[in-house]
Amino acid sequence: MTRSEELYARALKVAPGGVHSPVRAFRSVGGTPVFMTGGQGARLRDVDGREYLDFCMAFGPMILGHGNPAVRESVIEALGRGWSLGTAEPYSLELAEYITSRIPWVENLRFVNSGTEAVMSALRVARAATGRSKILKFEGCYHGHADAMLLRAGSGLADAPLPDSAGLGALAASETIVAPLDDEAALEAVFDHHGKQIACVIIEPLPANYGLLPQRSEFLRRLAQLAQQHGALVIFDEVISGFRVGFQGYAPLAGVTPDLVTYGKIIGGGFPVGAYGGRRDLMQLVAPVGPVYQAGTLSANPVAMCAGLAMLRALSDGSVYAQLEARGAQLEHELESVPGLIVQRKGSVFWLCLAGAAGAARRRGAGNPLLRSPAQYPEGCAQRYVAIYHPLLARGIYLAPSAFEVGFICAAHSSADITGLATAIRAVCGALPA
Numbered sequence: 001m002t003r004s005e006e007l008y009a010r011a012l013k014v015a016p017g018g019v020h021s022p023v024r025a026f027r028s029v030g031g032t033p034v035f036m037t038g039g040q041g042a043r044l045r046d047v048d049g050r051e052y053l054d055f056c057m058a059f060g061p062m063i064l065g066h067g068n069p070a071v072r073e074s075v076i077e078a079l080g081r082g083w084s085l086g087t088a089e090p091y092s093l094e095l096a097e098y099i100t101s102r103i104p105w106v107e108n109l110r111f112v113n114s115g116t117e118a119v120m121s122a123l124r125v126a127r128a129a130t131g132r133s134k135i136l137k138f139e140g141c142y143h144g145h146a147d148a149m150l151l152r153a154g155s156g157l158a159d160a161p162l163p164d165s166a167g168l169g170a171l172a173a174s175e176t177i178v179a180p181l182d183d184e185a186a187l188e189a190v191f192d193h194h195g196k197q198i199a200c201v202i203i204e205p206l207p208a209n210y211g212l213l214p215q216r217s218e219f220l221r222r223l224a225q226l227a228q229q230h231g232a233l234v235i236f237d238e239v240i241s242g243f244r245v246g247f248q249g250y251a252p253l254a255g256v257t258p259d260l261v262t263y264g265k266i267i268g269g270g271f272p273v274g275a276y277g278g279r280r281d282l283m284q285l286v287a288p289v290g291p292v293y294q295a296g297t298l299s300a301n302p303v304a305m306c307a308g309l310a311m312l313r314a315l316s317d318g319s320v321y322a323q324l325e326a327r328g329a330q331l332e333h334e335l336e337s338v339p340g341l342i343v344q345r346k347g348s349v350f351w352l353c354l355a356g357a358a359g360a361a362r363r364r365g366a367g368n369p370l371l372r373s374p375a376q377y378p379e380g381c382a383q384r385y386v387a388i389y390h391p392l393l394a395r396g397i398y399l400a401p402s403a404f405e406v407g408f409i410c411a412a413h414s415s416a417d418i419t420g421l422a423t424a425i426r427a428v429c430g431a432l433p434a
C-alpha cells in the first residue's frame with residue numbers, strides 16, 4: 001500500500017469522498033488521489049517521495065509556479081505583522097488601487113474569499129441595480145457553486161451522472177436561463193422572450209470549465225449589445241482568465257467593456273481571495289453605502305492581500321505573459337502531429353481533446369476552427385483522457401484528474417518541461433486504440 005492509499009483510506013472516513021473539493025478526487029479517472037506534500041516551481045512532490053511535473057497548477061492560481069520567492073517574502077512579512085485584523089488596513093487598499101489603476105472598467109471593487117462568493121455578490125448587485133430577477137448564463141460555463149449557477153455548469157459536473165446539484169431552491173432553476181455558447185440566434189431568441197426580465201448576462205469570456213471553448217469576439221460583442229439594448233448588465237466572470245490571459249484579462253481581447261467583473265485564483269497569489277468590481281455607480285449599491293448587503297469576517301485578509309499584490313506586481317509589465325505564450329505555442333507545436341489529438345489553447349491555458357479517429361478531420365492545422373461549444377466535442381474524448389491519465393501519472397505528469405478540466409502553464413515551466421509533457425503525451429497517445 002502506498003502512503004497516498006493509506007491517507008486516502010483515512011480521509012474517506014472523515015470527509016465526503018476524502019476530499020474538500022470534488023475536482024480533487026479521482027472519481028472520473030479512477031484510482032487513488034495522489035496526496036501531495038508540497039510544490040516548488042513547476043513540480044509537486046507526493047507523500048511517497050515521487051516528483052511530478054505539474055500542469056494542474058492548483059487549478060489556475062499558481063501562474064508564477066509553486067513557492068515563488070516574491071510571494072513567499074511578502075507573506076512572511078505580512079505574517080510578522082499579524083494575520084487577521086478585522087479592521088480597515090492599508091493592504092487591501094494597496095491591492096485595490098493597484099487593480100483599479102490598471103483596469104479602467106474596474107472603478108470600484110470589493111474583496112471576498114472565493115470566486116463563488118464574488119459571483120454570488122455580483123449577481124446580487126445586478127439584480128438590485130435592475131430590479132429584475134432572471135439571470136442568463138451559458139451551457140458549460142462554471143461560475144462557482146451558488147444555487148443560481150449550478151445549471152449546465154461543466155467541469156466537476158461535466159462527467160457526473162447528474163447535470164445539476166441536488167438541494168437547489170426552486171427559484172434557482174426558474175430564474176436562471178441557460179443558453180448555448182457560440183450561437184447568436186439562440187441569444188436573440190432568449191432576449192426576444194425574456195429581455196425585460198433579465199437582470200444580467202454572466203459568461204466566462206474564455207470558457208475554461210468544460211474543456212476550453214474560446215468564443216468568437218463577434219459572439220461576445222453581440223451578447224453585450226443585446227444586453228445593453230434590453231437594459232441587462234454584463235458580468236464577465238474572469239476567475240480563470242483574469243490576470244491569466246493578460247493583466248486585464250479577457251475583456252480587452254473580446255473588445256467588450258463589462259459592467260461587472262469577478263475575479264478569483266491569481267488575484268490572491270494562491271491564497272483564498274475573490275473580488276467583484278466594475279462600474280462605480282453599481283458598486284456603490286453595496287453596503288455600507290448602498291442597500292446590497294455583502295460582508296465577510298475574513299475578507300481582505302492581510303496575508304492574502306500581500307500575496308496577491310506580490311503576484312500582480314510580478315505580472316504587470318507583461319513579460320511573464322510573453323513567456324507563457326511562447327511556452328504554450330511550443331506545446332501546441334510539439335503536439336501538432338499526434339494523431340487524433342486536438343489542442344485547444346489560449347496563452348497558457350490548454351485543453352487536450354482526445355478526438356480519436358474523428359480528430360484527424362478536425363485538426364486546426366487543416367483549416368478547421370477551434371471547438372466552441374460542448375456540442376462539438378467528439379464522442380469518446382473523456383474516455384480517451386481516462387485511458388491516458390494514469391500512464392501520464394506514472395511518467396511523472398500531473399494533470400487535473402478530469403477530462404474536462406483545462407491545463408495551466410506557469411512561469412516556472414521551462415522549455416524542457418514543455419517538451420517533457422509533449423513527449424509523455426505522444427508516448428501514451430501512441431498506445432491508444434484508434
Ligand SMILES: Cc1ncc(COP(=O)(O)O)c(C=O)c1O
Pocket residue numbers: 059113114115116117119142143144145204209237238239240264265274
Ligand atoms: C470561471 C469560474 N468562476 C467561478 C469559480 C468559483 O471559484 P471558487 O472555486 O474560488 O469558488 C471558478 C472556479 O473554478 C471558475 O473557474
